[in-house]
Amino acid sequence: MFPLNISGTSGSTSHTSQILLTSEPVVTVRTYQNGSALYLESDSGADVARIGLNMLWGGSIVEVSLNGTNFVNEDGTGREVQAAQWDGAAQYDNCAGCTGVFGWNPVQAGDRWNNGSPVLAQTVAADSIYVKTQPIQWNPDDKGGGPSVPVLGDTYVEQTISVVSSHAFSFKVHYKVTHFGTDQHANALQEFPAVYVNLGYDQFLTDTSTHPWTNSVLTPVTMPQLPIFGPTLYSSEHWGAFVDANGNGLTVFVPGMSNYVGGFAAAGDSGPFGFGTNYFDPHTFFSFGPNSILEGDVYLVAGDNKHARQVIYDVHNNIPVVDISTPVTTLDTPVPNQQLSGTFNVAGWAFDDTAVAKVDVYVDGTLAGTATYGIPRPEVAQDWPNAPQNVGFTFSLNTATFANGNHLIQVRATDTNGNVAVLPGVPVSIQN
Numbered sequence: 001m002f003p004l005n006i007s008g009t010s011g012s013t014s015h016t017s018q019i020l021l022t023s024e025p026v027v028t029v030r031t032y033q034n035g036s037a038l039y040l041e042s043d044s045g046a047d048v049a050r051i052g053l054n055m056l057w058g059g060s061i062v063e064v065s066l067n068g069t070n071f072v073n074e075d076g077t078g079r080e081v082q083a084a085q086w087d088g089a090a091q092y093d094n095c096a097g098c099t100g101v102f103g104w105n106p107v108q109a110g111d112r113w114n115n116g117s118p119v120l121a122q123t124v125a126a127d128s129i130y131v132k133t134q135p136i137q138w139n140p141d142d143k144g145g146g147p148s149v150p151v152l153g154d155t156y157v158e159q160t161i162s163v164v165s166s167h168a169f170s171f172k173v174h175y176k177v178t179h180f181g182t183d184q185h186a187n188a189l190q191e192f193p194a195v196y197v198n199l200g201y202d203q204f205l206t207d208t209s210t211h212p213w214t215n216s217v218l219t220p221v222t223m224p225q226l227p228i229f230g231p232t233l234y235s236s237e238h239w240g241a242f243v244d245a246n247g248n249g250l251t252v253f254v255p256g257m258s259n260y261v262g263g264f265a266a267a268g269d270s271g272p273f274g275f276g277t278n279y280f281d282p283h284t285f286f287s288f289g290p291n292s293i294l295e296g297d298v299y300l301v302a303g304d305n306k307h308a309r310q311v312i313y314d315v316h317n318n319i320p321v322v323d324i325s326t327p328v329t330t331l332d333t334p335v336p337n338q339q340l341s342g343t344f345n346v347a348g349w350a351f352d353d354t355a356v357a358k359v360d361v362y363v364d365g366t367l368a369g370t371a372t373y374g375i376p377r378p379e380v381a382q383d384w385p386n387a388p389q390n391v392g393f394t395f396s397l398n399t400a401t402f403a404n405g406n407h408l409i410q411v412r413a414t415d416t417n418g419n420v421a422v423l424p425g426v427p428v429s430i431q432n
Contacts, residue, residue, distance in 0.1 A: 100142050132158045
């Protein structure tokens, strides 16, 4: 890796800039097992990068390291780099289940009592690792289980891990999350994946500009300490990194996510097994219905963030455009248990990293009609930076066509790639 100075002059104005060119030797790869851990290791000559999976904890990623320095925090089954699923209609407390109010949440590594999720299948090839896991519910206590009785979830998580052969210190993780249950879980921010790193890698970097893939200056952020979550950051290039003062750490790129990330920090002991950690979630929204599948690639790059950004740019330029995230959507009216009569205005907003194709309104599971979309809602951008302005929708519901009594109103927003956000149903009473 070496710098190259470029100078230019126009009239009396001159400019000099420096770009970093990368020389990456051919990567050699090996896989092996050590106790309950599986490893995939790449050797670039003088440097060794490694990714490790804990098979007692659902094959979750407990290590992404460079020359023996592990960036991943593995203090319990709630950490690591791993997939977890959420339901936008469920209730969750702010202390990870300590009050017992914690809804549907299958977690790849295991539950809040450090019971590990079972690995159903594994294949270790010369240059890749495949693992299939059935995640258990994070809080088993309100689901028929307890501290020593884990409760299986109704999803499978399959992950295939390989190296990015054209770049050192870089790994590709292909996730496939299958919901085999027959129920509907409303649109929610999924952990695809959750990313926990060790203290010391405290500065978060991402491109918050509106002109991605132009090497814009990155925005440095220090994540707030728990119990504060946030902020919601615009991430135009779909990646984020936690780094130390020298710019070294872990960079994560999720090509099909939405344009947002968020996170937090937790104080405590440092190191891979310390409670102290930094966390971020590449925002991927999804609604898990019967037999639905959330599938896509995640790229993990260890070490220098400037090198990692070059890797991401090269990957971006050589893969097809993908979109796995459903629209960001909110229903403003009606509110739960509201009494409706006459013609009622069903209203809210929705936007997407591509575009919203339609917003449908359902009553008791039957399509009532398609809403008018494109109404100005400039205030949405206060919470969602750079959100488009014309994202509002409205639908005139003639309640006289329905019998008096209790009903359920639901909104579904579809983007131009066919991803459907299913919002939580809103119970109402119709009285005409």
